[in-house]
Amino acid sequence: MPDESYRRFLDPAVVSKLATMELRARLVVEGFVTGMHRSPYKGFSVEFAEHRQYMPGDALKHIDWKVYAKTDRFYIKEYEEETNLRGYILLDASRSMEYGSEDVSKLEYSRYLSAALIYLMLKQQDSVGLMVFDEAVREFIAPRSSPTQLHTLLAALDRAEASAETDIGVVLHELARRVRRRGLIILVSDLLDDPARVLPGLKHFRHLKHEVIVFHVLDPKEAEFRFETDATFRDMETGELMTTEPFSIRGDYVDAVERWKTTLKRECAESRIDYVPVLTSTPYDRALFSYLEKRKRLG
C-alpha cells in the first residue's frame, strides 16, 4: 500500500504554511507517474520520423540532399519531438481572486496549483512559461526547460498579488498574439467576467491550434452562498455594496452559478477545451490528479 502520509501536506490550508513554493510543488508531483508522453508535434530533434516534400519557405538546411541525389526531388527530413512541450500557465491575479472564505484564498490556491503544474512539466523536460494578469498582463516569463526555470517561475508566483479588476478576454487575445508556437495553455482563474468576453479569448487559442486547459477555481461560498445572516456584500473589485438576505436568495444564487458553469463547460467542450472546475475546499493534488487521470484515460 503506498505511503500517502505526504497527503496531509496537500490540504490547501496545510500547504499554505509550507516554507517554499518548490517544496510545495514537489510534494504534489512526487509519486505521480511522470511517464513520458508523446508530443503531438513533430520537429527537428534527434529521432527521425519521416520525409516530406519541400515547400517554399522551408529552411534549406533541412533538405535531405541524399534523397535529392537519388530522386532529383527536394525532401525535408522530419524528427519526432519528445520533450519539448511548451506550456503556458496563465494565472489570474485580479482582486476577486483574493477572496477566500476559509484559510486559503483562490489566488493562494491557484498559485499552489500552478506551482504543481510547473513542477510537473519541468520534471518531464517540458518548457514552461508563466503569465500573471488581471486587467492586463502583469508578468510574462517565456517558456524554458532549463533547471533554473523552476526557481524563476516559483519566484514569480510568489510575487503574484491581486491588484485590479479582471479583463480576461482582452488578456487572452493579447497572449494569443504573443504565443506563436503551438503549445499547452493552462488558464487558472475564477473566470468572474462576462462569458461572452472570456470564451472568445479561449477560442482564439484554439484557433491557433493550442491545447487549452481551464482550471476554474471557486471558493465554496461562491458556489453555494452559505451565509447565515443578513449582510451587506462589498464587491472586491468594484467596491459596490449590496445588502440582502442570503438564506432567502441562496437557491436562486446557486441556480445562477450553476447555469454560468454549465455555459462555460458547454462552450469549452464545443471548442475542445478542457474545463476543470475546482473548489478551494478540495485538496488541489486530488483535483489535479483527478484531471490528469481522466486525461490519460481519454488518451
Add this chain to the structure above:
Amino acid sequence: MNFTFLNGAFLFAALAALLPLLIHLISRRRVSTVDFSSLRFLKELERKRIRRVRLRQILLLIVRSLIILAAALALARPTLKGTLAGGGAHARTSVAIVVDDSASMTRAPGGGDLLSEARAAAREIAGLLDDGDQAFLVAAGDPARAVLGEGTFSPDVLLEAVNAMEARDVGTDYSGAVDLALGLLGASRNLNRELYVLGDLQRTGWTRPAGDSSSQGVGVPEGGTEARGSDDGPRAYLLPFDGPTANLGLSSVDVERKHGGTAGLFSVTARVSSYDRRSGEVLVKLFVDGEQAGQAGINVERGASAVARFAVTVDESEWHEGWVELPPDALDADNRCFFVIPAARLTEVLLVRPDLAQGLDDADYIERALDPTTERRKFSVSVVPMNALSHQDDDRFPVVILADVGRLDDDAERWVRRHVVDGGGVFIVLGNRTDVRFWNAGLLPEVVGVEIRAPVERPEGVRIAPALQGHPLLDGLVFGERLIDDMVVRRAFDVRAASVEEVLELPGIGPALVLSRTVAGGAASDPALPRGEVAVLMTGIDPSWNDLPRSGFIVPLMHRLVERLSRASSRPASATVGEDLVAWLGESPAGRVEVDTPGGRTLTAELRPTGAPSAAVERVAERGIYRFHAGGRTAALGAVNVDPGESDLAAANRDEIEEFLSPLPQTFIERGARLEDEVLQARYGRELWRAFLYIALALLAVEMYLARPRFG
C-alpha cells in the same frame, strides 16, 4: 352601538406593535459588511428575487406588528355593546346593590316592613346573575358602608348577606352609598355594570353633593366619580318602596341648669317636628331615671316645630338619665329621645394675676366673686402669677382667667393657645396694664377675632342694666335691684370685631364683653372635639373703669361666665347612631374606661389623647344611654338618638335623584313591575377578545409561513 375596552390599560401594550419595526431598524444598522468576490450574480437576482425578498420582509414586518397589536387588543378586552353585538348575548355583568337599612325602612305599610321588601327585590336581582357575574352589596344607612366590598361571584354569598341585613337606628346616606357603589363598579372590568338602589329614596339621604364621598367603606377603590362620568358607565335602577310619610319626630332635647332657684333644678326642652302630618295636639311625656316625670300637650302645626318644656329637680351630685316620648306613629325610632343630666362637678379655675401686683387688683375681685362664701362651692380657684402659667397642668383647669396680666411671655402664650385648642375656656380681663400692641399682635385677632384700640372714656358713666336685660348669659337673673340697675361703666377698650359669636354692647361705649369660639386650628378641624371658648372683658375690674368691684353683679357675672366657658368640658356626651360618642371625664382615669351599652354589652372605650380627659365609643350602633365606668364609679353618661333627619320620611323628587345620578342612564322600577324584563333587555353585548385572539393566531400562522427558510 358602543365600542369600548374593559381593560383599557392594556391598550398601552399596543405600542409594542412598533417593536418589530424597531428591531428591523436596529438590525439593519447592525448588519455586517462582507467582502465578496463579485456581485455579478447578486445583481442579476436583485431585479426579481431581491425585490420579492424585500416585499416579504415588509409583509413580515406588518404581520408581526399586527400579531402584537391583536394580542394587545385581546388583552384590553374590546367589547361591542348595542344591537349589532347580537341580541341575547350575555356579557359579564357587575352589579352593586344599595339597600337602605336606615330607621325609616322599619315602616310597615302593609304588614311587612320596607326593608323586607327591599331584601326580596335584592334576592330577585341575585337571581338574574349568571356565571362570572360579580355582585357588591352596600348599606345606605348613614354612614354608608360596603357589606360586600370585595364583591362576590356567588349568588349564595350575596343572598346570605342580603338576608342578614337588619334596619338600624341611623339616618340615610344614599349619596355616600351611591358614590361607594360607583367606586366599586368603577374598579370592575365587566362590560355591564349596574347600580341598584333599593329603599324609600328618602329626600334627606340625597343631600351630599355628588363626588363628596366620605363613606366608611371597606376596600373602597377610587373611580366612583370616573364611573359616573364615563360614557360606558353603569346603568342605574331605582326601586322605590313607599311608606306612610305622616310623622312626628323629636328633633332635640336640651337640658339646662336653672339658676337662681332650687338647687338641682333643670329645664328639659323637647323640640317636636311635624312632617306631612295634620296639625293637632300631641302628648309629650318626660321620663327621668325610668319614671315618668311629666307630660305636656302641645299643638304642632303641619310642617312646623313646637317645643315642650319641662322642669325637673334631681340630686345634683348624681348622674341622671331620661327620655322624652311621643305617641306611636309611622316611625318609632324618632318617638323617643334620650338625654342625660350631668352630676355637678367642682370646676377648677386657674386665675392668673400679674407678676408684681400690689394691693387689690382685678384678680382679687374675681377670686372673691367666684367664692363669696364657703358654702356650696362650685369653683376651686387656684391663683398663680403670670410667669408660672406655663408650668400649670392644662388638663386640670377647664377655665383659665387672665386678670389684667398686661401681656404674656412666649411660653405662656403658647400655653393659652394650646388650652383653647384642646377645648378649654379662657377669660381675658383687660385693664390698666393691658399692652394693646401685644394683644393685637396675635392672640386677640387669631384666637378671638377682635382687635382693640385705646379705651373709650365716658366719665359720666353708662348704665349697663338696659343692655344686660334679656341677654342669654344672664338668663334668670332678676333685674330691678339697685346694685345692678345703678352700675355704670366709665371706660372700656374700643373694639373692632371681625367675627365673634356674642357681644354685650353698651350704648356710647361699644362691646364691653365679647364671647367667641376659638378660631385657632387643631380642634377646629375635628368636629368631634370641642372648641374652647374665649371671653374678653373690655373694661377692667377696677373702680376707675366701672362699678363692678363694689357691685354684687360681679358675682353672677363671673359665675355665669365661668360656667359658660367650662361648658365644652362639662356638657354631657350625646351623639346620633353611627357617630362617635365622646364623653368628658373631668379627670384622667386611672385605668381603662368601660362602657355599658343600651343593649347590655360592655365595651372598652378608647381614651382620646388630646385635650381634656375623654373617652370615646366609635360609631355607636344603638339608641339609648351609654354608661362610662372608670375606677369603679360612673364617670359619665352619654345619650345616643336617631338622626333627626330620619324623621322626614318624604321621598326625594325623581328630578332631584336624576340630577344627582346624572349622567348615568336611570330606570325607575315600580312595585309590581317585572324586574327581569326591565334589566335583561339592557344587559347585552359581546366581548371581542376571543376574536382578536383568533386573529392573532391566524396572523401567527401567516408569519410562520412567510418566515420559513427558502432555499429554492
